[in-house]
Amino acid sequence: MASFDLGAVTYGGETRPRKGFFTDTSVCIGCKACEVACKEWNDVPEDGLDFTGNSYDNTGDLGADTWRHVAFIEQRKPADLEGGVDSLVEMAARAELTGTAELPLHEDGGLRWLMASDVCKHCTHAACLEVCPTGALFRTEFGTVVVQEDVCNGCGYCIPACPFGVIDQRKDDGRAWKCTLCYDRLKDDRTPACAKACPTESIQFGELDDLRVRAQERLGQLQEAGEPSAQLYLAGEHDGVGGGGSFFLLLDEPEVYGLPPDPVDPTHHLGEMWGAAALAGGALLAAVAAAALGGRR
Amino acid sequence: MSEQRQAGEGPHPIGGPAAPVPSPAGGAATGAKPGGTGARTRRGSDLPHRIAQAPGASAEDPRSYYGQPVIKAPVWRGYIPWYFFTGGLAGASAPLAALAPDDVLARRAWSVSLGALAVSAPLLIADLGRPERFHHMLRLVKVTSPMSVGTWLLSATGGAVALAWTRSVLGWFPRAGGAGAGAALALGPALSTYTSVLIADTAVPAWHEARRELPFVFAASSAAAAGGAATLVTPVDSARVARRLAVAGGLAEVAATMVMERRLGELGAPYRHGRPAWLVRGAKVCAVAGAGLVGAGGRRRGLAAAGGALLVAGSALERWAIFRAGVASAQDPRYTVAPQRRRKDARARQAAAPA
Numbered sequence: 001m002a003s004f005d006l007g008a009v010t011y012g013g014e015t016r017p018r019k020g021f022f023t024d025t026s027v028c029i030g031c032k033a034c035e036v037a038c039k040e041w042n043d044v045p046e047d048g049l050d051f052t053g054n055s056y057d058n059t060g061d062l063g064a065d066t067w068r069h070v071a072f073i074e075q076r077k078p079a080d081l082e083g084g085v086d087s088l089v090e091m092a093a094r095a096e097l098t099g100t101a102e103l104p105l106h107e108d109g110g111l112r113w114l115m116a117s118d119v120c121k122h123c124t125h126a127a128c129l130e131v132c133p134t135g136a137l138f139r140t141e142f143g144t145v146v147v148q149e150d151v152c153n154g155c156g157y158c159i160p161a162c163p164f165g166v167i168d169q170r171k172d173d174g175r176a177w178k179c180t181l182c183y184d185r186l187k188d189d190r191t192p193a194c195a196k197a198c199p200t201e202s203i204q205f206g207e208l209d210d211l212r213v214r215a216q217e218r219l220g221q222l223q224e225a226g227e228p229s230a231q232l233y234l235a236g237e238h239d240g241v242g243g244g245g246s247f248f249l250l251l252d253e254p255e256v257y258g259l260p261p262d263p264v265d266p267t268h269h270l271g272e273m274w275g276a277a278a279l280a281g282g283a284l285l286a287a288v289a290a291a292a293l294g295g296r297r
Numbered sequence: 298m299s300e301q302r303q304a305g306e307g308p309h310p311i312g313g314p315a316a317p318v319p320s321p322a323g324g325a326a327t328g329a330k331p332g333g334t335g336a337r338t339r340r341g342s343d344l345p346h347r348i349a350q351a352p353g354a355s356a357e358d359p360r361s362y363y364g365q366p367v368i369k370a371p372v373w374r375g376y377i378p379w380y381f382f383t384g385g386l387a388g389a390s391a392p393l394a395a396l397a398p399d400d401v402l403a404r405r406a407w408s409v410s411l412g413a414l415a416v417s418a419p420l421l422i423a424d425l426g427r428p429e430r431f432h433h434m435l436r437l438v439k440v441t442s443p444m445s446v447g448t449w450l451l452s453a454t455g456g457a458v459a460l461a462w463t464r465s466v467l468g469w470f471p472r473a474g475g476a477g478a479g480a481a482l483a484l485g486p487a488l489s490t491y492t493s494v495l496i497a498d499t500a501v502p503a504w505h506e507a508r509r510e511l512p513f514v515f516a517a518s519s520a521a522a523a524g525g526a527a528t529l530v531t532p533v534d535s536a537r538v539a540r541r542l543a544v545a546g547g548l549a550e551v552a553a554t555m556v557m558e559r560r561l562g563e564l565g566a567p568y569r570h571g572r573p574a575w576l577v578r579g580a581k582v583c584a585v586a587g588a589g590l591v592g593a594g595g596r597r598r599g600l601a602a603a604g605g606a607l608l609v610a611g612s613a614l615e616r617w618a619i620f621r622a623g624v625a626s627a628q629d630p631r632y633t634v635a636p637q638r639r640r641k642d643a644r645a646r647q648a649a650a651p652a
Contacts, residue, residue: 054363061365071362131498133445134433153433154426156372157444160499160627165368174426255634258362262637266498266505267441273494273508280493280512281486284520285392287549291524291541292396 011141018143019186021195021203021246022211023117024218025257026230028202030056030115034068037197041182042067045170055113061258062118064170067179068194071257073114116257117203119194120145120166120179121234122245125265128158128167128178136176143208144181144245152176163241163263181245208245212236215249227251233259240264359634367634368500370627376424378620380417381492382613384451385519386526387413391458391485393523393542394465395478401535402527407462409526410481414455421451443495447488454488457481489519496623502633503626504619506564510557514619517553518612520546521584525608528591528601539605540595547588547608550615551581564632567622576618583611 038044047065052058055072062069126145129137136151137158147158147167154174158167167178182192190196195205204211215235222230233254234244240263254261361367371377387410394406422431439445457480464474493515497508504511524543528536554577558565568577590604626632 052363057363063369073362127498127500130441131444133439133442133448135437135439136433151433151436152427153430155434155444156424156426157442157495157499159369160371160501160623163368163500165366168369169372169426176426253360253638255360255367255630255638256362258365258367258630260367260633260637262641263500266500269505269508270441270443270494270498273443273497273512276509277487277490277494277512280516281490283513284389284486284489284516285482287520287545288389288392288396288542291545292393292398292538294541 014141016141018208020208021205022215024202024249025116027200028115029200030070032070033197034117034194037193038068041193062166063168064177069118071116075112114251119246121164124242127161127265127267130267131157131161142186146180146183163260359631359638361630366628367630368627370624374424376420378616380420381616383413383417384492385489386522388485388489389519389523391481395482397538399535402531404465405531406527407465410458411462414458443498447491450488454484490516501623501627502564503567504623507557507561514553514557517546517549518615521550521608522612525605529605533596533598533601540591543608544588544592547584551584567625573618573622576614580611580614580618583607
């Protein structure tokens with residue numbers, strides 16, 4: 001518990017155990033129920049019905065109007081496939097054209113389809129919150145990070161500060177928006193909408209302590225079952241953001257899912273930056289003084 | 298990854314007779330797990346260039362999710378680089394005015410500083426998504442937010458410079474004006490350099506990884522702008538100190554930029570390609586030419602004015618170059634992923650080594 005007392009200073013006795021998500025991508029089936037439930041519950045506006053051509057992902061990425069995003073990654077073993085096709089869709093189309101071969105959909109046929117539901121990480125060291133000049137972004141009693149939309153003045157600083165590209169500006173509104181981990185539902189002891197809607201328990205909600213234990217167990221199971229590239233992402237406290245309030249079990253490297261492989265909270269180096277700025281400012285002052293006080297030439 | 302599609306804007310090339318066939322034997326397999334060769338990277342034409350083209354960069358592209366950016370690029374508009382310029386000009390003009398041994402130079406430099414400050418605040422407010430809520434910045438003083446620190450710094454400098462200008466130009470409030478000049482002397486250099494901390498304190502690779510060099514680039518660029526502007530508007534007999542600052546600032550700006558680009562290594566690539574490359578080249582040409590003109594011909598009014606104007610222009614171009622290069626580095630996942638991947642791999646090797 002000790003390491004999770006993020007809100008203890010401000011919340012005192014009202015501090016609640018830190019809550020979060022464990023997203024186990026190994027059981028995600030790509031149904032996007034989380035995306036829909038999130039939009040419905042939080043009244044997030046529609047942001048375009050696009051066809052990206054990127055497998056079944058027509059959502060794109062997390063943003064002001066997308067607080068859950070399901071990624072689809074098609075992978076194959078080149079040696080096992082004829083003709084160098086590189087996606088299920090393409091292969092199905094070719095099989096239909098040539099009227100041959102049924103699809104070798106089983107794993108040994110060389111294909112695997114990775115699906116993963118991405119969300120705000122609710123970082124232990126949250127850059128968005130640190131850099132926010134208005135205090136619109138704050139840490140809740142559950143240890144989550146939430147924007148107060150009545151305070152945000154749309155300065156946009158949080159947007160490039162986030163090492164995961166989660167928070168973004170809503171264009172017609174000017175303010176920054178992101179996942180609240182359903183702060184309203186949490187206050188009412190309810191499960192966040194996405195986790196509630198997930199049919200396979202790929203999205204698990206709970207106290208972070210419990211989730212981390214559960215994740216370790218699940219990782220062990222998968223490794224035993226012969227999935228050596230399975231890995232936990234942001235599940236500890238020793239990464240560059242001090243761990244995520246929401247963390248993930250991935251079946252490949254993070255960058256394959258569009259996640260940074262070694263994210264660092266940029267504000268970690270703030271002291272060093274102010275130090276350099278002080279030196280540079282001092283040098284500027286010294287240069288002006290030297291120019292002004294130097295002898296007449 | 299070598300498996301790139303020419304998909305561009307179009308849909309997935311389903312069944313297309315000439316669907317681009319990837320070459321699995323290419324670089325794709327390097328480092329890939331037996332279970333898969335990694336995500337395809339789809340490159341839209343908007344991606345400016347390849348990291349691999351940069352001299353000394355690694356030959357292998359990192360993996361990504363359909364070539365999409367990992368982080369979000371800043372949504373700041375052109376007001377912000379212009380503010381970096383006006384804030385720097387105002388900040389460096391203040392100590393020049395406060396320390397100037399010549400009254401004419403002091404009056405002109407206070408006027409430049411006050412004028413630049415007068416446009417700075419509107420520029421910042423105009424860039425907000427909700428400009429009518431600009432006063433929410435004043436709800437708190439937050440030391441972990443360079444933007445909050447900057448808001449107070451700008452307000453304080455504005456007040457101090459206004460007082461000093463009133464005394465110097467109008468002759469009113471001599472005591473308050475003296476205090477204002479003293480405060481502006483200290484606050485000005487901070488105003489000139491804090492904006493470099495503001496952008497370095499983000500996940501934008503070309504900014505964050507230049508966090509040790511950016512303050513010096515900003516300080517030098519501010520000196521060049523202040524020296525140049527004062528040289529431009531002050532009679533040559535009074536402008537000796539301004540000319541010295543202009544020449545030193547211009548040369549330091551070029552030197553600091555070159556050091557920054559070199560130390561950035563492959564992350565400096567945005568400065569060598571596309572629009573930022575033209576901007577940074579223009580900034581260097583203006584700074585060198587301006588410093589040369591002011592240094593060699595500064596006692597002739599026309600040449601001094603031309604040189605001063607060039608230095609001011611060079612400073613503005615420099616801020617635009619830095620702004621654009623940062624945005625370019627955020628829009629391309631390779632700048633985010635490649636250094637992090639190398640860092641992670643190095644750590645893994647180190648952990649495995651003693652065993």
